[in-house]
Amino acid sequence: MVEILPAIVLAGLLAAGCQPDSDVRPTEAVPGTVLPNNFPAPVYTLETNAPTREVFELGRTLFYDPRLSRTGDVSCGSCHQQFVAFAHADHRVSHGVDGLLGTRNAPALQNLRWKRNFFWDGGPQNLETLPLAPLTNPVEMDETLENALRKLNADPDYQRRFQQVYGASPIDSYQFLRALAQFTASLTSANSRYDHYVRQEAGGQFSDAEQRGRLLFVQKCAACHATDLFSDDSFRNNGLDRSFAADSGRAHITGLSTDLGRFKVPSLRNVALTGPYMHDGRFQTLKHVLDHYANGVVDSPTLDPLLRQPDGRLGISLTKPEKTDLLAFLATLTDEQFIKDKRLAERQQ
Amino acid sequence: MLFSRFSALFLALAITAISLTGCDKDDSSPASNTGELDIEIENVVGTTPLALNTGTYTTEAGDHFTVTKFNYYISNIKLKKADGTEFVQPDSYYLVKESDATSHHFTIPDVPIGDYTSINFTIGVDSLHNVSGAQRGALDPSNDMFWSWNSGYIFLKLEGTSPDSPSKALVFHIGGFMKPYNTIRTVSPSFNGKTVMVRTDHTPEIHFHADVLKMFTGMRFADASSTSHSAGANAVRVADNYAAGMFSVDHIHAN
Numbered sequence: 001m002v003e004i005l006p007a008i009v010l011a012g013l014l015a016a017g018c019q020p021d022s023d024v025r026p027t028e029a030v031p032g033t034v035l036p037n038n039f040p041a042p043v044y045t046l047e048t049n050a051p052t053r054e055v056f057e058l059g060r061t062l063f064y065d066p067r068l069s070r071t072g073d074v075s076c077g078s079c080h081q082q083f084v085a086f087a088h089a090d091h092r093v094s095h096g097v098d099g100l101l102g103t104r105n106a107p108a109l110q111n112l113r114w115k116r117n118f119f120w121d122g123g124p125q126n127l128e129t130l131p132l133a134p135l136t137n138p139v140e141m142d143e144t145l146e147n148a149l150r151k152l153n154a155d156p157d158y159q160r161r162f163q164q165v166y167g168a169s170p171i172d173s174y175q176f177l178r179a180l181a182q183f184t185a186s187l188t189s190a191n192s193r194y195d196h197y198v199r200q201e202a203g204g205q206f207s208d209a210e211q212r213g214r215l216l217f218v219q220k221c222a223a224c225h226a227t228d229l230f231s232d233d234s235f236r237n238n239g240l241d242r243s244f245a246a247d248s249g250r251a252h253i254t255g256l257s258t259d260l261g262r263f264k265v266p267s268l269r270n271v272a273l274t275g276p277y278m279h280d281g282r283f284q285t286l287k288h289v290l291d292h293y294a295n296g297v298v299d300s301p302t303l304d305p306l307l308r309q310p311d312g313r314l315g316i317s318l319t320k321p322e323k324t325d326l327l328a329f330l331a332t333l334t335d336e337q338f339i340k341d342k343r344l345a346e347r348q349q
Numbered sequence: 350m351l352f353s354r355f356s357a358l359f360l361a362l363a364i365t366a367i368s369l370t371g372c373d374k375d376d377s378s379p380a381s382n383t384g385e386l387d388i389e390i391e392n393v394v395g396t397t398p399l400a401l402n403t404g405t406y407t408t409e410a411g412d413h414f415t416v417t418k419f420n421y422y423i424s425n426i427k428l429k430k431a432d433g434t435e436f437v438q439p440d441s442y443y444l445v446k447e448s449d450a451t452s453h454h455f456t457i458p459d460v461p462i463g464d465y466t467s468i469n470f471t472i473g474v475d476s477l478h479n480v481s482g483a484q485r486g487a488l489d490p491s492n493d494m495f496w497s498w499n500s501g502y503i504f505l506k507l508e509g510t511s512p513d514s515p516s517k518a519l520v521f522h523i524g525g526f527m528k529p530y531n532t533i534r535t536v537s538p539s540f541n542g543k544t545v546m547v548r549t550d551h552t553p554e555i556h557f558h559a560d561v562l563k564m565f566t567g568m569r570f571a572d573a574s575s576t577s578h579s580a581g582a583n584a585v586r587v588a589d590n591y592a593a594g595m596f597s598v599d600h601i602h603a604n
Contacts, residue, residue, distance in 0.1 A: 048482075117500075125500035128482030132490055132497035145491045173491045177483035253499050255530055255581045 030056040031343050032113070032188035038198050038228045042113040044127045044185055051182055054165045059183030061161075062176070064346040068148050069141035071097040076134065076180075077346055079106040083339050085270035086110060086187060092281030096140040103139075103247060105281035107266060108274045110189040110338065114229050120263045120279040121253045122235060128181045145173055152176060189269050189338040190228075197332070198228065206332065213329025220316050221326075223306055224265045230333070235262040236304040239297030239314060240278060247279065260302050272331045273339070286327055294318040384547040386428070386457045386465075387554035391599070392419055392447050394561045401447055408565045414511040414519055416561065419447040420494060421505035422487065424478075425535075426457060427469040428545070436461055442474065442487040444494065445559075456552070465545040468555065469537040472591060473504030476526040476533065499579065501526055504533070505591065507564065514570040521564065523587050525580020532584050534592035543601050554602040563595040 028034055030051040035042060062068065066075040079094040080086040086109035088094045093102045104120050112118070117125045124130040134140040135148060152158045153170045162171045162179070196204030206214065217225075226232040235250040241261060244251070250259035263279045277283040283292065297307050297315035307315055318326070342349070392399040394406045399416060407413055423443045428436045438457055446452045478488060479501040494503045501524055509519040525532045538557065545553045564587055568575050577583040 119498075123499040124497065125480040126482040129490060129495070129497065129500060132495065136497055149491065172485065173489050174483045174485045177490075181482070254527065255579075 029053045030182070030186055031341055032186035036188070036190035036195065036199075036228070038195060039111070039114060039190065040227055040229070043116055044113045044181075049128070049178055049181055049185065051186065052165070054161070055179050056182045056186055058161050058165065058179040059181065059186075060344070061158075062180045063183050067151055068135065068143060069097055070143045070147070073097070074141050076131065079134075079140075080109050082341075082344055082346075084108070084273040085189060085335070085339055087270075087274040089273075090276070092276050094140075096137070097142045100139040100142075102137075104279050105276060108270060109184060109187050110269055111229055111267065112187060113185045116233055117264075121250050122264055123253045127185060128177045130184075131177065131180055149173060149176060187338075187344065189335040191337040192269065192333045192335040194329075194332040195228070195335070207328065209325050209328040210332050213325035213327070214332075216322055216326055217329050220318070221268075224304075225268050230268040230271075231265045234265055235259065236265055236306075237261040237300060237302040238263075238293075239299070239303050239307050240282070240292070242298050242300050244300075249279070258302060261300060262302055262304075268330060269333050270335055270339070272334050286330060287323070290318060290323045290326060294323070381549055382462050383459045384462050384549050385552045386460050386545065386547055387454065387552055387602075387604075388426075388457065388557070389454045389554055390423075390445055390557045390559055390596075391453065392445075392559045392561065399447055399561060406562070408562060408568070408570075410565070410567075410569055412511060412513040412565075412570045414509050414513075414570065416447070416507060416509040416519075418506060418508040419561065420503075421445055421472060421559075422474050422494070422502060423470050423472065424474050425471045428457075428460065428465045429467045429469065430463050431466045431544075434463075436465075441470075442478070444487040444492055460547045462547050462549060465547065467537055467540060468545075469535060472534045472536060472588075472596070473524070473532060474502045474526075476531075478502075479526050496522075496524060496579070501580070504588070505564075507561070511570045514575065515573075516576075519570065519576070521577050521587055522579070523577055523584045523591075525584055527580070530580045530582065530585050532580065532588035534588050536592055536596055538596045538598045540598055540601065543598075545601055546603060551604055553604050556599045556601065558597050558599045560595055560597070563593065564591050566590045566593070 030053055033046060033051050035046070064075050064077040066073050066078065068075065074096055079088045079091070081089055083089070088106040091106065093104060094106045095101055107120070112127055115127075117123070118127070118130050119133070124133055132145060135143055135145065149171060152162070158171065159169065162175055163169055165179075166175045193204060193206075196202065197206055198204070224232055224234070224236060237249075237260075244261040248260050250262040251257065253259075271286065275283070275285060277286070277289050283289050293316040295315065297303070299314060303314070309315070309317065338344075394404065397404070397406075399419065401419070402415065402417055405413060405415055421444075423445060424441055426438045426441045443455055444452060474488065478484070483490070488502070490497070494506060495501070496503060503522045503524045505521070505523040507519065507521040510517055511519050523532055545555060547553060567590070568586070574583050574586070577587060
């Protein structure tokens with residue numbers, strides 16, 4: 001053993017030399033249990049709901065189970081698809097039961113462990129109780145918690161698996177929500193090329209354009225899209241509209257006129273994949289988004305002060321080459337490992 | 350299986366804990382200087398007991414109404430002795446439902462023996478537990494007292510009908526814990542000079558009245574503001590109303 005060990009270590013080092021760094025990270029039993037060292041402290045700590053493989057897998061089954069909807073054909077995964085970082089590909093808004101359309105763009109689900117509140121308006125304030133909103137929303141899954149629990153309790157496979165991890169039966173809302181939270185909390189995206197760059201790992205090289213884009217980003221975008229989570233988790237009016245009759249945003253939650261038209265600053269991780277963009281999905285591409293900030297910002301009483309330039313102009317000044325560089329940088333935030341992680345996929349081979 | 354081994358260990362510990370508790374209870378010496386206090390709450394409308402669906406009532410302002418649902422949370426119960434010392438009940442959450450008679454009566458365990466001169470409790474749920482995630486018991490979100498789209502509990506829910514309401518319906522879902530629409534209210538209904546004496550062998554009972562009419566002080570059902578589905582100014586008005594005297598101590602049994 002004593003002689004073998006150095007050989008193994010050496011072999012490991014040699015292998016590491018030839019492979020992208022990500023491939024030699026220790027494989028976690030449950031994804032997302034090693035907290036990235038370039039992230040701040042999480043809100044939903046590991047201790048809150050200590051991950052185990054059995055509970056995580058149970059949460060995954062629940063996440064992808066369409067039977068939880070009233071009609072039996074809409075799951076969480078219907079509108080949150082892994083290949084686009086758990087956003088809804090090509091959908092301005094999503095369709096729930098009976099083809100009913102929602103009013104807001106389904107956000108990417110990633111790094112939820114670090115969020116103080118959720119949705120474009122910050123209504124839900126705990127990762128565990130969040131799923132009650134889409135579950136019961138008449139245009140999403142339109143099911144009652146009572147019925148959802150009844151379906152779980154009528155299923156021998158769920159019965160067995162819940163019993164195995166929680167002991168007590170029947171399956172109650174606590175077990176259901178805690179199991180689901182283990183899956184949603186596991187959705188950690190922290191292995192983009194940008195991450196390798198900031199952590200000075202292998203595979204973290206930037207091109208000149210990406211490097212210029214990064215500096216522009218720090219200068220012009222990072223006040224809101226802050227930290228390596230790429231959001232300060234605040235609510236801001238980014239000048240999309242002059243009035244907010246269609247969607248009052250944060251004011252829907254707080255009832256305050258000062259919150260009219262303010263929406264959660266979204267993370268930009270995997271942003272190249274998560275279009276369409278904005279709370280109502282109005283922009284099809286990132287180029288449209290940059291054009292909005294450069295030329296499209298309109299005034300209203302709650303417009304974010306950061307979008308008022310000293311000379312009175314609105315928005316963020318961006319030249320065409322600057323936009324190109326920013327787009328190059330934003331593409332470095334795509335995390336292939338996350339979107340291809342088989343442990344997060346619906347079908348398990 | 351690692352997990353089942355843990356469960357077995359846990360079970361063993363739990364059994365030990367239960368047996369230890371059992372010993373404590375049987376011993377009447379040092380450990381058992383605590384008793385219990387019974388709480389009974391009767392929902393009334395003015396001077397009449399509340400009758401869901403069948404009772405017809407009139408507000409002070411003259412509006413007629415019936416009640417089909419009346420639920421509310423009582424939490425964070427504290428008892429105070431004459432010398433100012435306080436007993437704070439841990440994990441103190443109760444959901445009172447008019448439709449469920451068993452919820453009108455509950456027992457507060459492990460109350461240090463002594464003579465209590467006042468009680469204090471929250472109508473609703475403290476802000477921390479509004480955002481504490483999945484919970485069981487009174488705070489289980491399947492009790493139909495939780496707003497999913499705007500995290501937090503509905504502290505009090507009254508539904509009914511009124512010919513004086515434009516929609517003929519009455520909907521008062523009162524909740525919200527953030528400024529400026531915080532509806533968490535703490536009340537301290539007077540014992541009217543009486544003392545509640547908790548002893549190891551005496552379990553006194555405080556019998557409260559909760560008067561629905563007090564919710565509607567200064568309100569006309571014809572006004573649009575007389576309905577509340579979410580946190581906001583309308584909810585605050587109702588909360589202020591019910592904080593001002595909905596709960597009163599009708600009588601105390603020394604037992």
